Amino acid sequence: MAFELPPLPYDYDALAPTIDGETMRFHHDKHHKAYTDKLNEGVAADPKLAGKTIEEILGTISSQPPLVRNNGGGYWNHDFFWKIMAPNGSGGGGAPSGKLAEAIENYGGLDKLKTDFNTKGAGQFGSGWAWVVADASGTLAIASTPNQDNPLMDDVAVKGTPILGNDVWEHAYYLTYRNDRAKYLASWWDVVNWDEAGRIYDGIAG
Numbered sequence: 001m002a003f004e005l006p007p008l009p010y011d012y013d014a015l016a017p018t019i020d021g022e023t024m025r026f027h028h029d030k031h032h033k034a035y036t037d038k039l040n041e042g043v044a045a046d047p048k049l050a051g052k053t054i055e056e057i058l059g060t061i062s063s064q065p066p067l068v069r070n071n072g073g074g075y076w077n078h079d080f081f082w083k084i085m086a087p088n089g090s091g092g093g094g095a096p097s098g099k100l101a102e103a104i105e106n107y108g109g110l111d112k113l114k115t116d117f118n119t120k121g122a123g124q125f126g127s128g129w130a131w132v133v134a135d136a137s138g139t140l141a142i143a144s145t146p147n148q149d150n151p152l153m154d155d156v157a158v159k160g161t162p163i164l165g166n167d168v169w170e171h172a173y174y175l176t177y178r179n180d181r182a183k184y185l186a187s188w189w190d191v192v193n194w195d196e197a198g199r200i201y202d203g204i205a206g
């Protein structure tokens with residue numbers, strides 16, 4: 001059973017002006033599709049991966065070749081990325097609520113969380129991702145990863161459940177923001193789907 005490219009949960013233009021439609025079209029139809037296709041090549045080459053979920057594969061990624069690491073990460077990361085965004089004013093933007101809001105207060109507040117996340121994302125050299133990560137007890141941390149690594153991988157510095165993640169590869173922002181990654185990071189909060197982030201957070205044990 002091959003992995004399939006999941007459809008975008010909204011129109012290409014739905015996140016504009018924060019993320020323009022042409023960026024979304026190429027990001028989903030070209031980049032995410034390529035990660036999906038190459039992940040399937042990697043899975044087909046290793047009988048031990050047959051029938052495994054992507055989360056199971058990522059959890060033992062240290063024993064996998066770069067083809068599976070880079071494209072398995074890219075497959076999962078982009079599926080997550082589409083889901084934790086929504087059009088501004090129609091699920092995107094605003095502020096967290098419920099247990100996630102409490103956890104963010106314990107972290108130091110929403111302003112501090114955003115500042116630390118933006119700083120990590122801007123400071124990630126080259127391509128990668130910025131993350132809000134929850135450990136098994138629900139405590140939040142901010143992290144960044146290179147390339148398509150993510151907190152579900154068994155050999156990254158900060159492991160846990162991703163609550164939010166922002167793609168800081170240039171393909172994610174260059175058409176609108178050119179080289180201004182910090183401006184993209186600051187604008188991105190306008191399309192964060194806090195309801196979805198809260199549902200993920202509520203699913204953590206403890």
Ligand code: MN3
Pocket residue numbers: 027031078167169171172
């Ligand atoms: Mn990307």
